[in-house]
Amino acid sequence: NAGVTQTPKFRILKIGQSxxxxxxxxxxxxxMYWYRQDPGMGLKLIYYSVGAGITDKGEVPNGYNVSRSTxxxxxxxxxxxxxxxxxxxxxxxxxxxxxxxxFGPGTRLTVL
Amino acid sequence: xxxxxxxxxxxxVSEGASLELRCNYSYGATPYLFWYVQSPGQxxxxxxxxxxxxxxxxxxxxxxxxxxxxxxxxxxRKPSVHWSDAAEYFCxxxxxxxxxxxxxxxxxxxxxx
Numbered sequence: 001n002a003g004v005t006q007t008p009k010f011r012i013l014k015i016g017q018s019x020x021x022x023x024x025x026x027x028x029x030x031x032m033y034w035y036r037q038d039p040g041m042g043l044k045l046i047y048y049s050v051g052a053g054i055t056d057k058g059e060v061p062n063g064y065n066v067s068r069s070t071x072x073x074x075x076x077x078x079x080x081x082x083x084x085x086x087x088x089x090x091x092x093x094x095x096x097x098x099x100x101x102x103f104g105p106g107t108r109l110t111v112l
Numbered sequence: 113x114x115x116x117x118x119x120x121x122x123x124x125v126s127e128g129a130s131l132e133l134r135c136n137y138s139y140g141a142t143p144y145l146f147w148y149v150q151s152p153g154q155x156x157x158x159x160x161x162x163x164x165x166x167x168x169x170x171x172x173x174x175x176x177x178x179x180x181x182x183x184x185x186x187x188x189r190k191p192s193v194h195w196s197d198a199a200e201y202f203c204x205x206x207x208x209x210x211x212x213x214x215x216x217x218x219x220x221x222x223x224x225x
Contacts (some may be wrong), residue, residue: 004155040217042202042215043156043215044215090156092155092156097206098144100158103155105154106153
């Protein structure tokens with residue numbers, strides 16, 4: 001099993017550009033999450049999904065969108081990139097809501 | 113408001129020494145508690161979790177944590193650290209099935225040879 005995979009690993013965007021961060025898991029987990037990690041701030045939940053077709057906002061959803069058309073994939077979309085979105089983004093998945101979360105390796109995004 | 117506090121941003125210990133990383137939580141009722149570790153350039157990995165029962169929880173890599181209700185704490189311990197334990201450690205809590213997980217800001221562990 002590959003676990004949770006994320007692409008790309010690194011990306012530099014210009015202000016106003018758009019991009020999609022890809023996340024896939026092969027563990028048949030219903031629950032998937034997107035976090036951002038900023039230095040000294042821990043992880044902040046952006047969006048999460050409890051199953052295909054169901055998504056909900058986390059703590060810091062502004063400027064992002066998600067979709068969940070399949071159990072495996074949970075892409076994160078940035079429509080108009082801003083410098084405040086410079087961060088490391090982690091995707092995670094879990095079998096249930098209180099279960100261990102498995103994390104991907106992260107995407108380091110810089111917006112200039 | 114619900115919160116998780118890790119009072120120490122950095123901790124430095126010598127290889128072979130014991131380790132204790134502090135975590136305090138603020139919740140209306142006892143939450144579900146977790147410790148995760150993040151090695152440089154990697155995602156997070158679960159070390160251990162506490163839901164109920166025995167207040168001393170054993171985890172992977174020789175770590176353990178003790179839940180103390182009276183102190184609202186869930187401190188992580190290891191009797192003897194190895195250089196490979198150098199990483200960032202995150203305490204996390206989740207109130208109930210409807211609550212989202214909250215992570216502390218992390219403690220970065222440095223190991224002296």
